Amino acid sequence: MKTIWTIVLILTATLSYAQTAAQPPDHPSVTVQGRTYTPRSILARNMGTPEDQTTQFPPHKIIGNIYYVGTRTLSSFLIVTPQGNILINSTYERNVPTIEKSVEQLGFKFSDTKILLGTHAHGDHQEGDAMVKQMTGAQVMAMTEDVPALRDMKPGGKEHPIDKMLRDGESVTLGGTTLIAHLTPGHTRGCTTWTTKAEEGGKTYNVVINCSLRPPNVVTPPIVDEFNRSFKLVRSLPCDVQVGDHPAQYDMQTKYAKLRSGSRNPFIDPASCKLEPDIEEAMFHAILAEQQKAAHP
Numbered sequence: 427m428k429t430i431w432t433i434v435l436i437l438t439a440t441l442s443y444a445q446t447a448a449q450p451p452d453h454p455s456v457t458v459q460g461r462t463y464t465p466r467s468i469l470a471r472n473m474g475t476p477e478d479q480t481t482q483f484p485p486h487k488i489i490g491n492i493y494y495v496g497t498r499t500l501s502s503f504l505i506v507t508p509q510g511n512i513l514i515n516s517t518y519e520r521n522v523p524t525i526e527k528s529v530e531q532l533g534f535k536f537s538d539t540k541i542l543l544g545t546h547a548h549g550d551h552q553e554g555d556a557m558v559k560q561m562t563g564a565q566v567m568a569m570t571e572d573v574p575a576l577r578d579m580k581p582g583g584k585e586h587p588i589d590k591m592l593r594d595g596e597s598v599t600l601g602g603t604t605l606i607a608h609l610t611p612g613h614t615r616g617c618t619t620w621t622t623k624a625e626e627g628g629k630t631y632n633v634v635i636n637c638s639l640r641p642p643n644v645v646t647p648p649i650v651d652e653f654n655r656s657f658k659l660v661r662s663l664p665c666d667v668q669v670g671d672h673p674a675q676y677d678m679q680t681k682y683a684k685l686r687s688g689s690r691n692p693f694i695d696p697a698s699c700k701l702e703p704d705i706e707e708a709m710f711h712a713i714l715a716e717q718q719k720a721a722h723p
């Protein structure tokens with residue numbers, strides 16, 4: 427009996443690892459605004475090469491008190507306040523020293539990180555949480571529905587720290603900045619889209635920090651319900667500036683290039699708010715249609 431459970435456990439672990447590591451199929455394909463995407467091309471676009479995942483991207487201001495401190499393909503965001511800073515997404519544990527370097531290069535102190543948040547319980551976004559907490563003493567807050575998956579994330583055997591469990595719609599405030607946690611599940615059970623406001627040039631802008639909306643290779647009925655709710659919710663959020671947990675979800679490279687040459691802030695781009703949900707929702711319906719056709723040929 428014990429042997430059977432061991433085999434089941436190994437299989438489960440292998441499958442859940444495979445879900446993130448395996449190549450998704452190169453079908454179906456969808457075309458949005460003249461560009462064609464497949465599940466494989468979206469994953470490749472998001473992750474880049476192993477080198478992209480661990481190479482520092484030049485840290486920069488996005489808008490107001492919000493900064494980019496991640497790698498080429500894994501986003502980390504720093505929100506600076508007079509009472510300390512909020513970090514969103516520690517990414518892989520091996521990237522934490524790179525994030526620290528980016529924070530310091532911007533002129534801030536990594537040790538001023540008071541709160542650590544995340545977008546979703548996958549290793550490429552939150553594996554480094556324990557290390558960030560060790561280095562800064564930050565309070566780690568996570569959406570309740572993602573906590574079981576986070577607890578399974580134990581790099582080097584370290585327990586995943588959870589200081590506060592959040593509910594859908596709950597706000598996190600530090601030094602005059604408030605972030606609201608929106609439950610947008612589908613990609614994970616507790617996938618969290620963060621919204622806040624930023625000031626620039628005497629104006630206030632609505633900022634949306636998206637959680638991944640990328641559907642898994644197989645969509646089950648509960649996941650279908652989650653995505654139907656999440657796409658609707660994401661589209662309802664007021665949005666002037668949109669960023670995502672992978673830079674490709676908001677075309678960071680192009681906007682960063684414009685930032686260096688141009689006059690107006692390229693990150694203020696309401697059209698960008700709709701593009702990622704359009705791509706992922708089209709893909710979600712295409713996968714669902716393909717799956718239903720296979721079940722009832």
Ligand SMILES: [Zn+2]
Pocket residue numbers: 546548613638
């Ligand atoms: Zn993910």
